[in-house]
Amino acid sequence: MIRGFKGRLTAPDDAGYEDQRRIWNEAVRARPALIARCADVDDVALAIGHAARHGLPLTVRAGGHNFAGRSLADGGLVIDVRDLDGVSVDPERRVARIGTGLRWGRADPVLQEHGLVTTGGSVSKVGVAGFTLGTGLGWLGRRHGLAGDNLLGATVVTADGAVRDVGPDGDPDLYWALRGAGTGLGVVTELRMRLFPLVRPVTGTLIHRLADAPSVLRQMVEATASAPPDFNWAAVLTTAPPIPGLPSGVQGRPVLLVPVFSSSEDDAHVKAARSIGRPVLDTIAPTDFCTFQTSTDEAAPDGMCWDVRSEWLTDLDAAAIDHAVAAMEDVASPLSEFLFRPLGGAISAPDAPDTPFSFRHAAFMTEIIANWAHGEGAPERAAAGRSWAEKGLAGLAHLSAGGPDVNHLGLDEKSPRVNAAYSRDTLARxxxxxxTYDPQELFQPPPWTTAGAAHS
Ligand SMILES: Cc1cc2nc3c(=O)[nH]c(=O)nc-3n(C[C@H](O)[C@H](O)[C@H](O)COP(=O)(O)OP(=O)(O)OC[C@H]3O[C@@H](n4cnc5c(N)ncnc54)[C@H](O)[C@@H]3O)c2cc1C
Incomplete structure (x- = not known):
């Protein structure tokens, strides 16, 4: 069907179409006309040419974990890069070359063989590509910046079929865009990432009863103001997962999970966090980095439906904390979550690199994740989940730093809300x-294409 194509082409009537099409979020039902699973960079160029000749909307699929399912378009051609999965490390220069088909769960262990890391996803099944080309907020963010801040260069096949070596000295504008707004501009086939030494961080989770959550969270927020960039944490309001050692009265009940991460072995802030409130479980200990990176995978299983609302926040005040805790009284399902993550450190530093990321002034990010099962009654469950997430978001409006996280856009979110994921100047650039790079708009428009953001 595409002359010279070496990989696998799958159309709706072909055997295995559903397997090739399936992405993590089962709520996304888009049915592309052709899935081109590319064997190499030449295949990518051939698939782009085919889409251009036949007027097929183009999307790119890597880890398949985008909440809104932006890797698939109805009737479109999907360039599937999952088999571009090479990874190599130059330990002297501390640089990794990572094929964009990799997920963090396969990249991290290769980097760790050299005692090296970079800012990666907090769930190991997420694709390196989508994560890095969007915001890329991970456990090492406060220490080493966002994933895009550590992107040194990339190989990109653009709409004209050219294979470009993109970096500060080659297509610098495209390089700038890739570091936080890199979808919809071409197909990135390899990322070159800056690495940092890290062998054995101190990590784990503190679990608190919901009744204690407001006081614990207020103290955590206060402690964060003076915390070093080595120290990171998150607040996850959710239903207690079946963890051994959890008191039976807490199992299956809404709780506050506080995952803690420190790249310093003797971090006074870890000790301080452990002494806040009366955790019913404390699993903090020196940990293998890759083990920690996979520790929350079970909270995001395949085969379920999801939606999300997110927002960058200027602060996390008592009203917001009380609102989020109260939201857990009518939580949509056991896997639904109300999350807060701090920024600061390298992300907010005055000398942070100039990238499309427009919220270095924010102090926190919130994600409100609704989950439901597909099958009979799914539309009602979806409506309940979405309404829970929308209500959750509405209660934080007084703290909005201006817009949502591009990596956590919901299923049906449209402009102008999605445009607010970038500043007005960034959108114009x-x-x-x-x-310049896709004048015919072959690649499905990314959220930011329409200029005129809601904030400056
Ligand atoms: C369970 C879970 C945990 C998450 N945790 C975090 C987190 O800690 N921090 C964070 O910042 N985000 C996080 N995210 C959000 C995630 O980073 C984004 O949803 C991201 O888009 C997923 O990337 P992917 O490659 O898996 O997905 P895909 O759906 O394959 O791709 C996502 C987007 O990137 C584009 N794209 C993919 N590959 C390429 C390529 N090679 N060239 C050009 N464009 C490409 C796609 O077209 C699509 O628009 C999480 C998401 C989930 C579901």
Missing amino acids: LAKIKQ
Whole structure:
């Protein structure tokens, strides 16, 4: 069907179409006309040419973990890069070359063989590509910046079929865009990432009863103000997972999980966090980095339906904390979560790199994740889940730093809300870059294409 194509082509009537099409979020039902699973960079260029000749909307699929399912379009051609999965490390220069088909769960162990890391996903099944080309907020973010901050260069096949070595000295505008707004501009086939030494961090989770959550969270927020960049944490309001050692009265009940991460072995802030409130479980200990990186995978299983709302926040005040805790009284399902993550450190530093990321002034990010099962009654469950997430978001409006996280856009979110994921200046610059590299808009428009963001 595409002359010279070496990988696998799958159309809706072919055997295995559903397996090739399936992504993590079962709520996404888009049915592409052709899935081109590419064997190499030449296949990518051939698939782009085919889409251009036949007027097929183009999307790119890597880890398949985008909440809104932006890797698939109805009637489109999917360039599936999952088999571009090479990874190599130059330990002297501390640089990794990572094929964009990899997920963090396969990249991290290779980096760790050299005692090296970079800012990666907090769930190991997430794709390195989508994560890095969007915000890329991970456990090492406060210490080493966002994933895009550590992107040194990339190989990109653009709409004209050219294979470009993109970096500060080659297509610098495209390089700038890739570091936080990199979808919809071409197909990235390899990422070159800066690495950092890390062998054995101190990590684990503190679990608190919901009744204690407001006081614990207020103290955690206060402690964060003076915390070093080595120290990171998150607040996850959810239903207690079946963890051994959890008191029976807490199992299956809404709780506050506080995952803690420190790249310093003797971090006074870890000790301080452990002394806040009366955790019913404390699993903090020196840990193998890759083990920690997979420790929350079970909270995001395949085969379920999801939606999300997110927002960058200027603060996390008592009203917001009380609102989030109260939301757990009518939580949509056991896997639904109300999350907060701090920024600061390298992300917010005055000398942070100039990238499309527009929220370095924010102090926290919130994600409100609704989960439901597909099958009979799914539309009602979906409506309940979405309404829970929307209500959750509405209660934080007074703290909005201006918009949502591009990596956590929901299923049905549209402009102007999605445009607010970038500042107005950033949107204007991105629109010009799109015009230069994809003037015919072959690649499905990313959220930011329409200029005129809601904030400056
Ligand atoms: C369970 C879970 C945990 C998460 N945790 C975090 C987190 O800790 N921090 C964070 O910042 N985000 C997180 N995310 C969000 C995640 O980073 C984004 O949803 C991201 O888009 C997923 O990337 P992917 O490669 O898996 O997905 P895909 O759906 O394959 O791709 C996502 C987007 O990137 C584009 N794309 C993919 N590959 C390429 C490529 N090679 N070239 C050009 N464009 C490409 C796609 O077209 C699509 O628009 C999480 C998501 C989930 C589901």
